[in-house]
Amino acid sequence: MSTMEGYNFAYLDEQTKRMIRRALLKAVAIPGHQIPFGSREMPLPYGWGTGGIQVTAAVLGPQDVLKVIDQGADDTTNAVSIRRFFARTAGVATTTDTEAASVIQTRHRIPEKPLREDQIIVYQVPQPEPLSRLEPSRAETRRMHALAEYGLMHVKLYEDITRFGHVAISYDYPVMVNGRHLMAPSPIPAFDNPKMHHMAALQLFGAGREKRLYAIPPYTSVVSLDFDDHPFRTTRAPHACGLCGATDSYLDEVVTDDQGGRLYVCSDTDHCETRREAGHTGSESPLQEAAQ
Amino acid sequence: MSEPTLLSASGLTLRFGAIPALLDVDADLWPGEILAIVGESGSGKTTLLNVLSGKMAPQSGQVMYRDPAGAMQDVHTMPAPALRALHRSDWGFVHQNPRENLRMAVSAGGNVGERLMAQGSRHYGHIRAAAIDWLEQVEIDAARVDDLPRTFSGGMLQRLQIARTLVTHPRLVFMDEPTGGLDVSVQARLLDLIRSLVRRLGIAVVLVTHDLAVARLLADRIMVMQRGEVVEAGLTDQVLDDPRHPYTQLLVSSVLQA
Amino acid sequence: MNTVMLRVEDLAKRFTLHLQGGVQLDVLNGAGFEVRAGECIALSGPSGAGKSTLLRALYGNYRADAGRILVRHDGAMVDLVTATPRQIVAVRRTTLGYVSQFLRVVPRVSALDIVADAAGGRAEAHTEAAALLHRLNIPASLHGLPPATFSGGEQQRINLARGFIHGHPILLLDEPTASLDAANRDVVIAMIREAKSRGTAIVGIFHDAAVRDAVADRLYQVAPYQQAA
Structure with a gap:
């Protein structure tokens, strides 16, 4: 293990990590309930994943293998920086392979491959309060959570259906956790919501600026809000991945030229690569052709 | 005759510093009945409405409410979730300014x-x-x-x-000056609407108003408040046609006859 | 038909005018009489003697200071002087009707609805109300209109229809024919007589001697109160 001199394991001091772990234990005990914690200044700005990083630092051990994704990709600036941050401050092994990882920190996606009991997924959360846009008073939203008064959230869904004919929330789609707490699943696409339901892995959420943690223990019920006559439905772009041909993964739309050319590719880069290594090809595969 | 009350308050007292907002106020309300609380600004009528509805706690006295199951509930000692549930379903609150509620x-x-x-x-x-x-x-x-x-x-x-x-x-609706701030013609329409809805649905209403004409049109009974005290109470037509207390006589004689 | 429906005993009413320095007006003192089923009593006396005050006291509108007003309600005698507001409401609903001189109603409610609403919730209330209004020569074209803009006589007749439709066993009439023409006056006389023959006990103030003679069985003299100087 070659870690940076002068820093504690995983950057945060042990007292801070203990404080965060205590908050996490409480969060696990009350699925979906927001727990306040003493969020620390981190060597990157709020909004870049400080909450997620603190949670990761608190749960990381020397034997862990860390994967970091941003919008599903392992190779974006944020993902690379955070992975390197922990490689340098904790000396842990890192990977881009979902299956090989024991801790996965994520922004905006859940990997396509189902997670296992021996894995932990850590979400970076900008706004932990699902009612924040509807009820400005934080004291009032706390009371609403305490009394499980969630009619207001349905008012928002009602308004969407009235205005657009369907619920127009495409990401951070509110969920009921364990039949009790309304929870913001962080800005993952609604497409990923079903993956949270009865997930085998422990799900941890950290909001650094808002100083809140929450969690979903393994195999917990996570239900997306809906109406009986307007049931929750996932949507994805009606295409196959241009690189690996997958028809069931969440796709990014990539503009390829200034002639209006577009390419739809898996947003989960590891998923896409794994499929291509197994011989799957997309109908277009322009990048592969160019490489040949 | 001995039909049980829907809401029953006794000995309500509340002082804001030296200022008495409520002094030993009793009030009973039966199902389907409209009770008007009249008085000028500062007489304590809005405070009484807030205390009756559980929004404000009295320093002494209690407010009992008969829930749909027939059990008497102490509005000020019942758990907060139960009170909020009441306000969401079995009770209603109509504010003078609809923007506060909408x-x-x-x-x-x-x-x-x-x-x-x-x-x-x-x-x-x-x-x-x-x-x-x-x-x-x-x-x-x-x-x-x-x-x-x-x-x-x-x-x-x-x-x-x-x-x-x-x-x-709801079985009980609290109204705070529901026609205040509206044009006269709009007021008349609203009064008529409130009257017919309340009668048809059998809703009990506690109505705070400074407008005696509103009280006369809507209320079965009336309570006149002055400096936190109920100075006169009775059937609306009794109190307004045969006012006994000096303050009530002043209120009644101050109304412009149309 | 001999049942006593209403008995007034030693009734006193004093007004204290606090705004005029606490001047006290003793209007009634020791008033007493009884009315049996099917009987009509006319209150008589000079202007200012307290006839209207007495009639309003009988309805529970003015609160008496002493004495008793016993009303046969649901088979028992209820004293309106000591009754709770809710008891008075119950008595008024089923037993005691009152026709005032002036119509006071909520704006926007039609004449027909005003009358039908007073029928005590009977299913055929609107049919009865329409028939009664016709009898009182209110044309059908006016039935659907709110009476605020009607003439004084028309308002008075709507008031009468409202007072008579329920069929209360006791009826109090305050100058029921004051602003009516001869034809309508005769209709009202006929209505009062019919009510009496049904057993209704009536107390009324009739300034019109012809009407009084046509309906009243007895007079009760309301004496101007002698000020104890």
Whole structure:
């Protein structure tokens, strides 16, 4: 293990990590309930994943293998920086392979491959309060959570259906956790919501600026809000991945030229690569052709 | 004759510093009855409304409410969730300023449907149908169901607030100057609407007003308040036609005869 | 038909005018009489003698200071002087009707609804109300209109229809024919007689001697109160 001199394991001091772990234990005990914690200044700005990083630092051990994704990709600036941050401050092994990882920190996606009991997924959360846009008073939203008064959230869904004919929330789609707490699943696409339901892995959420943690223990019920006559439905772009041909993964739309050319590719880069290594090809595969 | 009360308050006292807002006030309300609390500004009538509805705690005295199951509940010692549940379903509150109660960025239908959704209604079609039905009952064109309240006139806003309140068929509604701040012609329409809805649905109402004409048109009984005390109470026509207390006589004689 | 429906005993009413320095007006003192089923008593006496005050006291509108007003309600005698507001409401609902001189109603409610609403919730209320209005020569074209803009006589007749439709066993009439023409006056006389023959006990103030003679069985003299100087 070659870690940076002068820093504690995983950057945060042990007292801070203990404080965060205590908050996490409480969060696990009350699925979906927001727990306040003493969020620390981190060597990157709020909004870049400080909450997620603190949670990761608190749960990381020397034997862990860390994967970091941003919008599903392992190779974006944020993902690379955070992975390197922990490689340098904790000396842990890192990977881009979902299956090989024991801790996965994520922004905006859940990997396509189902997670296992021996894995932990850590979400970076900008706004932990699902009612924040509807009820400005934080004291009032706390009371609403305490009394499980969630009619207001349905008012928002009602308004969407009235205005657009369907619920127009495409990401951070509110969920009921364990039949009790309304929870913001962080800005993952609604497409990923079903993956949270009865997930085998422990799900941890950290909001650094808002100083809140929450969690979903393994195999917990996570239900997306809906109406009986307007049931929750996932949507994805009606295409196959241009690189690996997958028809069931969440796709990014990539503009390829200034002639209006577009390419739809898996947003989960590891998923896409794994499929291509197994011989799957997309109908277009322009990048592969160019490489040949 | 010995029909049980719906709401029963006794010995309510509340002082703001040296100022007595309520002094040993008793009040009883029976199902389906309209009780007006009149008095000028500062007489304690709005404080009484807030204490009766559990929004404000008295320093002494208690307010008992007969819940739908027939059990008497102490409004000020019942658990907060139970009180909030009452306010969401079995009770209603109509404010003088409808903007305090309405969500101005939510459509009329969403405003009316909110209490249904809060009670657990999860069928969009049914909620919308109920909202349209209630808009029509308060004489708002059903075509306005998707419009935002900010496009409504003052009288329409007040009627929308009433629809939003009555959609859960409350048994008791608190009204604080419901016709205040409205044009006279709009007031008359609203009074008529309140009267017919309340009579038809058998709702009990505690109505705070400084307008004796409003009290006469709507209320079965009346309580006159001055400096936190009930100085006179009785049938509305008794108190207004044969006022006994000097303050009531002053109030009655101060009304302009149209 | 001999049942006593209403008995007044030693009734006193004093007004204290606090705004005029606490001046006390003793209007009634020691008033007493009884009315049996099917009987009509006319209150008589000079202007200012307290006839209207007495009639309003009988309805529970003015609160008496002493004495008793016993009303046969649901088979028992209820004293309106000591009754709770809710008891008075119950007595008024089923037993005691009152026709005032002036119509006071909520704006926007039609004449027909005003009358039908007073019928005590009977299913055929609107049919009865329409028939009664016709009898009182209110044309059908006016039935659907709110009476605020009607003439004094028309308002008075709507008031009468409202007072008579329920069929209360006791009826109090305050100048029921004051602003009516001869034809309508005769209709009202006929209505009062019919009510009497049904057993209704009536107390009324009739300035019109012809009407009084046509309906009243007895007079009760309301004496101007002698000020104890």
